[in-house]
Structure formats: structure tokens, C-alpha cells
Amino acid sequence: MNEAIPPKSAAAETKACCAAVYGSDVMPLLLGGSYHPGGLALTRRLAEQLRLCRGDRVLDVATGRGTSALLLAGEYHADVTGVDLSPANIALASDAARTTGLVDQTRFLLGDADRLPVENAGFDAVMCECAFCTFPSKPTAAAELARVLRPGGLLGIADVTAEPTALPPELSGLSGWIACLGGARPLPEYTDLLTAAGLTVTHTERHDASITAMLDQVEARLALVRMTARDQAEALGVDFDRAPAVLAAARTAIGDGVLGYALLTARKPE
Incomplete structure (x- = not known):
């Protein structure tokens, strides 16, 4: 599959837009604590598919304010590193880790999915929720996730x-980028991207109803x-x-099968 890579300036603009939007105080007002369809219930489903065990080293890419990372540390006793483009999100996630007593199990780093600020082969599991679709160069990001x-x-x-x-x-x-739509692709294209990065897709499942619930x-x-944060929004x-x-x-696009939500897992060969 050939995926066009946006010009450097366009990619930088997209990243800056995502960092501004998802680091804004408007997002939790609109979306609640989890910035993705399915909320923490779907995060737990993903954790089950990753077969997380106590002490597993997990990387949460586009961690936001650390909600999922803290869940993995608190409920699954994983050692979690979160990476996000937004300095505001990193600061809030770090504060939340201190507040919840999970500072020894979590750390939050400012970073880009195209150049993750972590070592090669350093993690037992990697998780990315409702963000891969926004990455301007998905082949580059997929290669980083595999690395x-x-x-x-x-x-x-x-x-x-x-x-x-x-x-x-x-x-x-x-507006589609902000809503995580502008860069979204059909599920088979995601599997092709991960396969091209050297990973073996092991499981996929649809969760289209979770988008309807978020809408x-x-x-x-x-x-x-509109009443409390109109200017910011x-x-x-x-x-x-x-x-x-x-x-x-x-809603019409969901009903027509044009828009949806999916979970997939992939394994790096031994």
C-alpha cells in the first residue's frame, strides 16, 4: 500500500493543531476524562488483548492527560511510559500520577510518534488509542511503534x-482532523501499514457503536x-x-458503514 506523506510544513501544521486541540481545557468538557470512543471500558479491553501482567513495560503513545496510562499502572500493575506532543498534557499527567500515588510506576515524556524518545526494543507492549489516524506519516509512525x-x-x-x-x-x-477523521483509513489499510512495518496482525474487532455513544x-x-468556554472552543x-x-x-456515515471504530493487535516476530 502506498501512503502519501504530507509535505513537511503540512505535517508540522497538523501536529501543532493536534497538540493545541488535545492539550486544551475544552477537550475534557466535550469528551470527559478519556479522549476516545469507548472510554476506559475499551482501554481495559485493549489491555486484555495485550495480555498485560504485573511489571510489564508499556508505552502509551499519545497518552493525553495520562488517563489510560494511570489505569494500566493502577489496575494491571504495569510500568508505563506515556508520550505526548502537548506540554500541557505531560504536566497534567505527571501531576495526576503524583496525586494517585503512581509516580513510581509511570513517567510522561514530551515526544512525537515519528521519533519516539525511547530506546529500541524497550517495551513488552505498546498502546495507541484514537491517535494513529492523526499521524501525518503513518508508515513512519508504524515503523517507530515496531522499533x-x-x-x-x-x-x-x-x-x-x-x-x-x-x-x-x-x-x-x-474540522475532520480535529475530530480524528481527516486521516482515518479503512481497517484493512491499518493492518497493511503494520504488516509493512514488520508486525503480524493477530486480532481485529469492530466497536462502531462506541463512536455513536461519543457523538x-x-x-x-x-x-x-458554549456557555462556559465558547471563545476557547x-x-x-x-x-x-x-x-x-x-x-x-x-451518524449517517456510521450507519452507512463509512465511519467506524476498531481495535487491532499485532505482534513483533521473535
Whole structure:
């Protein structure tokens, strides 16, 4: 599969946009504590597929405010490193680790999925939730995820899936990047990307209903955000007047099978 790599300036713009959006205080108002469909229930499902054990070294790529990383450390007793593009998220995740008493099991690093700031083959498992679709160069990111896994280690991805050419116009453009849609691909393309990086895909499963549930949550919270953080939200590209049409288009796309959410795991060969 040939994936076009965006020009360097476009890739940098996309990364800066993602860091600004997901480091903003508006996101927890819209999405709650977990910035991905399925919430912590789906994080636990992913952890089960990764067969996490006490003491496993886990890398959480695009960790956000550390919600999933802290869950893995607290419930599965893993040793977790979180990496994120946003300095604000790294600071908040580190504070949360201290507050929850998990500072010895977690650390949070500022970093880019294209150049993860960790050693080769240093992790038993790598997890990436609702972020792989936003990476401008997915082949580069896939190669990095494979690089940091030990032989026999497992990668778990939960992400938006989409048929890009069939998405309605309401979900395209910059607003699509913010909604994790602009770079989303069909599930078979994700498996091809991981295979090309030298990994063996071992399991896939659909969770399309989790996107519908998140849309319902966003719709319910929009009025609150409009009252309490309108200027911040609009600065990030939220158009409150267009929001109902965008949400309706997303629901239609889910019903048509154009938009969805999936979980997949892959193993690095011994």
C-alpha cells in the first residue's frame, strides 16, 4: 500500500493543531476524562488483548492527560511510559500520577510518534488509542511503534476507521482532523501499514457503536461548552452553528458503514 506523506510544513501544521486541540481545557468538557470512543471500558479491553501482567513495560503513545496510562499502572500493575506532543498534557499527567500515588510506576515524556524518545526494543507492549489516524506519516509512525517493541511484544491500537473518499463534506478538512477523521483509513489499510512495518496482525474487532455513544456525549455537552468556554472552543475551530449538521453527518456515515471504530493487535516476530 502506498501512503502519501504530507509535505513537511503540512505535517508540522497538523501536529501543532493536534497538540493545541488535545492539550486544551475544552477537550475534557466535550469528551470527559478519556479522549476516545469507548472510554476506559475499551482501554481495559485493549489491555486484555495485550495480555498485560504485573511489571510489564508499556508505552502509551499519545497518552493525553495520562488517563489510560494511570489505569494500566493502577489496575494491571504495569510500568508505563506515556508520550505526548502537548506540554500541557505531560504536566497534567505527571501531576495526576503524583496525586494517585503512581509516580513510581509511570513517567510522561514530551515526544512525537515519528521519533519516539525511547530506546529500541524497550517495551513488552505498546498502546495507541484514537491517535494513529492523526499521524501525518503513518508508515513512519508504524515503523517507530515496531522499533520500540521487544521481539514477541504486542501492539494494541484502537482507532477511527473511515472510507476517506466516501466521507460527507461536513467531515472533511481541518474540522475532520480535529475530530480524528481527516486521516482515518479503512481497517484493512491499518493492518497493511503494520504488516509493512514488520508486525503480524493477530486480532481485529469492530466497536462502531462506541463512536455513536461519543457523538451523543458531545451533543449533550455542547450547550455547556458554549456557555462556559465558547471563545476557547471557537479558537480551536468548533463551529457551534454547524455542529448539529456535523454530528448528523457523522451518524449517517456510521450507519452507512463509512465511519467506524476498531481495535487491532499485532505482534513483533521473535
